[in-house]
Amino acid sequence: MPPTSETLTAERILEATEEVLRRHGPAKATVVDVARALGVSHGSVYRHFRTKAALREAVTKRWLDRTSLRLAGIVDAEDRDPRQRLRDWLAALFAAKRHKAGDDPELFATYTVLTDELGGVVFEHIADLTGQLTRIITAGAGSGDFSVPDPAAAARAVFQATGRFHDPCYAREWTAPGIDEEFTAVVDLLVRGLSSPSR
Incomplete structure (x- = not known):
């Protein structure tokens, strides 16, 4: 079951980001890919990490x-x-x-x-x-x-x-x-x- 905006945490996003990076590498891993892996909108990810750079830095x-x-x-x-x-x-x-x-x-x-x-x-x-x-x-x-x-x-x-x-x-x-x-x-x-x- 995909997370809701209430249950989506920064840690869960970072876990998904690591998996996306493992599968696609840094050149092709985007916030949209992370959101898709989590089953949420990319806006939900941006609520925790304001930019792609911030997400990459955190992970x-x-x-x-x-x-x-x-x-x-x-x-x-x-x-x-x-x-x-x-x-x-x-x-x-x-x-x-x-x-x-x-x-x-x-x-x-x-x-x-x-x-x-x-x-x-x-x-x-x-x-x-x-x-x-x-x-x-x-x-x-x-x-x-x-x-x-x-x-x-x-x-x-x-x-x-x-x-x-x-x-x-x-x-x-x-x-x-x-x-x-x-x-x-x-x-x-x-x-x-x-x-x-x-x-």
């Missing part, structure tokens, strides 16, 4: 936020060793990106196009991720595990240094032989570089 943010939410639990585990939390966080980020690229390649390709179009959403996502890293590194500096004068600068450096394992432009390499060993080597180097000499 892209939702997709990126899934990764941030998955990683937040590691950041919040403040009773654990910061060095291990850093390792776990970087591994979870790599796993999340590989999962998206490998399990649903059509949708991953679609979102790669959308993120290129929607720089603001991507910058917010990167700021969120580097903010999470900053919290882990700050905790490590506070416990004496890490020796860094500026945790935020260190977090940005760690994020950039591991770009090969989370930036979508490297997605083709994520299944290459030896990639896991290369990831571990990079993370080991970064953790040693951050660690206090006494640790």
